[in-house]
Amino acid sequence: MTPAQRALSLLVRREHSRPELLRKLAARGVEPDVAIEAVDRMTEAGWQDDGRFAASLARSRASTGYGPLRIEAELSTHRLTTAQITAAFDALAGDGEADWPQRARDLLERRYDVAAFPGDPALRRKAVDFLLRRGFDAETAYGAVRALRTD
Incomplete structure (x- = not known):
């Protein structure tokens, strides 16, 4: 397969960033200059964005x-x-997918027994820590636990 065909075969499976595609082509033995040229062709054709x-x-x-x-x-x-x-x-x-406080509450409702939140401060702290590890900011994490604690 040519380097362009290799790049295209990677792109038909899923989207790739430019650096990721270059790294994968290099791992398959494609020379760096040839890989850059192949990725440039994919970008020009609209396959890589x-x-x-x-x-x-x-x-x-x-x-x-x-x-x-x-x-x-x-x-x-x-x-x-x-x-x-x-x-x-x-x-x-x-797309309406950026309601982070609601996403945090939904995640907690799926993961924890939120009915136990009012009487269990350790569980609330565990839930906050979980949200922080998942990439929610502290305000959103504490707000989600507070909202579910009072429901």
């Missing part, structure tokens, strides 16, 4: 219960620009 990749990854992570801080950190590891990351979050908001 970092903005589309960012939006896809953000949507995927949000739907699996990750918060905005974790999503932003992961997007940054792909060497995406601030504008691309902002556009990915704007796409989430445009």
Whole structure:
């Protein structure tokens, strides 16, 4: 297979960022200059788009219960620009998928026995810690636990 065919075979499975695609081609023995040329061809043809990749990854992570801080950190590891990351979050908001406080509450309701929250401060703290590890900010995490504690 040519380097362009290898790149295309990776892209038909899922979206890839430019650096990720270059790294995978290099791992398959493609010379760096040839890999850059192949990825440039994929970008020109519309097969590879970092903005589309960012939006896809953000949507995927949000739907699996990750918060905005974790999503932003992961997007940054792909060497995406601030504008691309902002556009990915704007796409989430445009689709109505960026209600982070509601997402946090839903995640807690699936994960914990929220009926026990009022009488169990250790469980509440555990729930807050869980949300913080998933990438929600402290205000959202504490707010979600408070909202479920009073329901």
